[in-house]
Amino acid sequence: MSEPLPRDLFDPACPSNATPFQIGDKWAGMVLVCLEDGPRRFSELRVPMHRVSAKVLAETLRALERDGMITRTAYDEVPPRVEYALTPLGRTLFPAMAACRAWAVEHLPAVLDAREQYASRSA
Amino acid sequence: MSEPLPRDLFDPACPSNATPFQIGDKWAGMVLVCLEDGPRRFSELRVPMHRVSAKVLAETLRALERDGMITRTAYDEVPPRVEYALTPLGRTLFPAMAACRAWAVEHLPAVLDAREQYASRSA
DNA sequence: CTGTATCCGACACGATACTG
DNA sequence: CAGTATCGTGTCGGATACAG
Secondary structure: OOOOOOOOOOOOOOHHHHOHHHHOOOOHHHHHHHHOOOOEEHHHHHOOOOOOOHHHHHHHHHHHHHOOOEEEEEEOOOOOEEEEEEOHHHHOOHHHHHHHHHHHHHHHHHHHHHHHHHHHHHO | OOOOOOOOOOOOOOHHHHOHHHHOOOOHHHHHHHHOOOOEEHHHHHOOOOOOOHHHHHHHHHHHHHOOOEEEEEEOOOOOEEEEEEOHHHHOOHHHHHHHHHHHHHHHHHHHHHHHHHHHHHO
16 A cells, blocks of 8 residues: 555546546536536526626537537527537536536535534634 | 426535535545555655645645545654545545546547547638 | 627736745 | 745636627
8 A cells, every 4th residue: 555656647648637627627517417408508508507607608618519528509590599419428428427416415514514623623 | 308407506505516626626636546545745745746836735635634535644753744645535536536537538539539520620 | 699809807826935 | 844925927707898
């Protein structure tokens, strides 16, 4: 125990480094959850994500599209309509996201306890 | 399909919001991985995380300690020695982290492909 | 409706110097 | 060795105004 650990965690080949680029992104995960049950329009996404500005939401959607996680479909109508939908690749993220969510559900109380004890020790 | 979705994802009670606060943190996950095989000293952690300044590493360690994920043990010696170690609560994160890493290993090539195609479409 | 362009403040982060 | 204090910079992200 406690012998190895010489590697460079910033090596691009290290999955520990590449992993959170989607799940860990501040809002990408939210977008994916919002699309789980079917395609959504830009304005539909803004409702549950009301604390995110249009600018940042647009940037998040671009990044997810670029990475092949979602598709963007613009319909030539008036008024304009654009729908975002998960790709099969995007769906592959859900098991890992579910594991994270399950952890939070199970252990979040313990974390909050730890914070309280830490705060009272500092006082 | 495509009916629900009225909830507020910023509700503190929503696990989708609370989940990435550890795994998604820029360096917290790295620290946890570094501690997996046993306790480490501050300077030992700086080797694999050489791109993180001492200041930020210290802040990350404080946050993880506050949340009950790691312990900090200072030995009264000269020169000083401080060791960080996982708590049982901290260890509970590893299954979720493993799920994320497994996703990355399996699907990262597809993501890189998507990026190339996206770049060539833009050109 | 679905964005983009611009401005601007807040904060995250690194570098450096210093302390116990 | 294990940090903290201070400073400077770059980026994130909101608000607003505007375009297709």
